[in-house]
Amino acid sequence: MGWWRKFVPVVWQETLLWEEEPQPLPVPRSLREVAATVAAPAAPEVGQDPLPVVAEEGWAGEYASFCLSFVRGLDESELLRRFGALADTHRPRSRGQAQADAQRWTAGLLPVVRAGRCGQWAFGIEEGHRWEGNRSEVLRRLSRGTQAVSLSFSGATTMSYYEDGEVVTVYDTRRSYQQPGEGDPFDIFPELPAHGPAAGRLLPDGRTSLGSLEVPTERTPLLQRATLRAVCGVVSDHFGIDLPPGALTGELASAQVLPVLPGVDGRYRPPTELAEHITTASEARLRTVLATQMCSLAAETGLDTYPEVIEALHRAGQDECHGVDDDSPLGIRLRTVFADAAAAWSLPRDDDGHLLIDLSERDAWQHRANAAGALADALSLPAREVIGSVLHQRRNPDWRAEFTEQLGEAPHEHRGAPPHERQVRTPTAHARRRRSTQ
16 A cells, blocks of 8 residues: 655754655565466566557568667677676567567566577567667667667657767657757768658757647658658668568567666756755765765665665765676666566556555655665766765655764754744745655
8 A cells, every 4th residue: 555645844944844754665575576476477468559550561560669779790699688688588589479578577577679680780679668779878788899770669760879889879750959969860861851840849048849749640650650661771771781571570589688777867956955065065075975875865765675785885985986887786786676666666466456566565666766776876976966866865854954964064954843942934834845756
């Protein structure tokens, strides 16, 4: 069961705030742990893709939604390894078997990649709507020391081109502008289809705008498939990839993959009310406090139950930022936490319709995954850039006072004091937005 959200009063710098009162988190079970208790695997329910399959020439014709990744000079085994394949899941699979395994809760709902070769290129095919091959973190791994190009389609068409771990360009029918680091796709592939009126655009002031929605709906699927065919043709001609129509049928080498870690970006700014404290503190002092805060967050969410995390927490207070290797023991542990949280979020049910993971366990996994992301940031970025990510996830209502005390300053926060003892400058209490765990 879930719980109702409760709030407690907190006075900070003579202002009354309301913080969410943390509820005890259960020790969440992973789907793999639940699967070990069942006598036989449950049959997955393979959903129907809402996009129609169009009988057309070419290897993409039979797929309504897919991601197809090409990497030059690799074999199938190395391609799957770079995707993050789990060694004990390697085996030949047909398209139907791959779909079934990807939706089998007893296998952790992990994605499946099927792999093959075409001339100098290895390819990996994924079906459905949750792909690894179009993620920048995965494409960086795939392209190390070589080239990688990824095509994905689910109504919109995206083509991403990477070389030696760096993005070269991305073509996306949903936007006509480039993200930082991306080159102009038309400079490299001038034959690409022009963006339509529905593509988002970059405004002169730097903001982005949505494209026009006035597109004839009865023609949209046909236009989408025509664009896909055109992009496939450009990729084939430019890279010399001649994938025959039947290359994706039948059984192919395959494996379930443990998704690689998301990129680190210091995704949360420091709280405004602590900006001055953070700005004036030295980097060395802030790094020490960051490590202490990270230890508290790990304890609050159960992330400190893993030995790999305990060892990493000792390193978090050092001045050096070495990052997290996806294939290290810590990297595999954090990837597993993210995968377990993603599986729990889908709230899978058994054959009788009963929830396998209840709502409180799902929430506990989300808190733990958020803490895992904050830890990866803390080990990869300067303290001033990452402290916001850690503080954003804290569950202790008194986190402001705790943080300023650790910096060596007097606390300004008092929770639960009687109203007549508080000196509140603003009589109107306002609710502070509670940090989301989803």
